[in-house]
Amino acid sequence: MGNLTVRNLTVTVDNKKILDSIDFNLSTGEIVALMGPNGSGKTTLAKSIMGYPNYRFDKDSLIEINGENLVPDSIAERSRKGLFLGFQYPVEITGVNVQELIIAAIRAREKKNLVKLDVIIAEIKERASVLKINKELLDRDINYQFSGGEKKKIEILQMFLLKPKFAILDEIDSGLDVDSLKLLVQVVKQEVARNELGILFITHYPDVLNYLLPDRVLVMNNGKIVEKGNLDVVKRIASEGYNFSENNDQAA
């Protein structure tokens, strides 16, 4: 079991407050959905947790894994301590193929116990086949001329191979066809069921949550978490849109 704790996370960029007192917990074995309209701060939250530069944290902001404070750590250190971010728009890097990148990333987090190369490659192949990733894609430059769906599958493939404790998947459902999305949700759920991975699943489409069936749902607007609940929240968003939570917020 493990816990990711975010407390009082308040972030400013150019003196503008873009995240305001964010509080939530995520445990391994759990899927938490984070919803909210475009521009509500979901991606900013993801990148702040991952440690992207240029975000200024208020001094009592806290991000912890099992009680260990991650705020002073660089992105790479956070990654090595078990955080993963699956990007909405992953960048292309020409000349660096998918398999090489995954191998180098695994090597970057190994200290002494070197896993044999053929073992790593076998696992990459196996995970890729479960995700129905075309083998040929593994030898191509990462994300270069990939379809939207291919990019997302490669993000998930990296998550499986890097074995984080906590993964934030940012709009992983956009750009995917329904069949791929169902497959992706299914394999992610299977992985989470092994209780070694917790997922913060960011989306602004309520539909996907009907088969993701998250344990909890958070709703963001204007840089704040405005609602915490279960699937009922999703149903309300599906019928009323995000306005309900805004109204809620104002009422509160």
Add this chain to the structure above:
Amino acid sequence: MTKPRNSSLLQPDKFSYDYKSSRGLEKDLILEISQQKQEPAWMLNLRLEALKAFKELKLPKWSPDLNEIDFNDLYYYLLPLGKTLRSWEEVPADLRNVFQKLGIPKAEKEMLAGVGAQYDSEVIYESLRDDLASKGVIFMSMDQGLKMYPELVKEYFGSVVGPADNKFSALNSAVWSGGTFLYIPRDVHISQPLQVYFRMNYEKGGQFERSLIVVEEGSKLQFIEGCSAPAYSSNSLHAGVVEVVVKRGAQVQFTTIQNWYKNVYNLSTKRAIVGEEGLMRWIDGNLGSKLTMKYPACVLAGRKAKGEMLSISWAGEGQHQDVGAKMIHLAEETTSQIVSKSVCRNGGRNSYRGLVSIAKEANHARSKSSCDSIILDNKSRIDTYPRSRVYQSNAIVEHEAKVSRLEEEQVLYLASRGFSPNEAEKTIVNGFLEPVIKEIPMEYALEMNRLIELEMEDSIG
């Protein structure tokens, strides 16, 4: 002229030279070299004419600063052994060790069809697989070639790069020593590469090897040259000339991995003349030297001849790589391609200098150049000087150039996968160079990657 002496001057490889000329560049030196080599009169005359041309020719106006080179303070002719050996066992241990450290005898056993090893002015070792020798392949030092095949050498020597072609080819023609004479008869396909390794050892020394490669119709060759020099505080000069004759339908790939120490001026002239449907491909990796000026050329003289240049250049602290390519289209349907990748950091400077020339006779010629550069910091500099001269309106000439900085989004993406900034930068740079590196024969590509890795570890925190 003095005999070898004080070995403390011979750092870092310690041994006594068999012969060493005095410093400076005068007619006496040329007479001495030619006499020692027992050359025919025509070669002595060519050397003397070249010396005259060297003294008359001015440095090109566009050239980077070469004033630090004191031509009268260099040793032009240094013979470590006074002979060429055909077995590593015979090579004195101290010299053999140098080449062992460079991995040459091992590569020879595992993957090469023939090897030459030049040390300062002399080829000290050469070998060629028996089956190739029996097919009529000639592979030996230029000096030996001139002795054993004087007619063949006379026919081609200076036919591609004339003695007065430019100031440094003139210098080379005047004082040349060593280099390769390689002749491949018709329809011989050599699947494994031939390699020559150049080592400069003497402080204030010069190396002026002269290579001539003639590949007859329908034959195929892969040729590789590597080079290195120890660290000295004063500058040394390397000015080689390579002439390649590619006959009808022949294919030549000539790969250079240049890793001179950072006080070497590398001012070399490389040119190939390509016959009908022939292919000449230069692959050039420039990592070392203080200043390299080198623009390998393909003169596409026969119909459908093809020229290619793939290059990587790397400029770190105190380095200037002024490199490029020339594609001279003289016949119809000739094609050429230039792919240049350059990286600079720590105040290094890279200049791409290219020429694509399409003659009136070159109907439907096509040429494509792409020059990509990455600058890794704010102290470094990239310049691109592409030039085209097109005298045939139905030719298609394309040029694209791109200069970029390291993209932060890529660095951050890799960081999110656990890469340190240094690892991320290395990965991105390797990826940038990959299209050229993948064309280099495997073992050398690994070597190239290793050298790049060393360069990047040098100074990234």
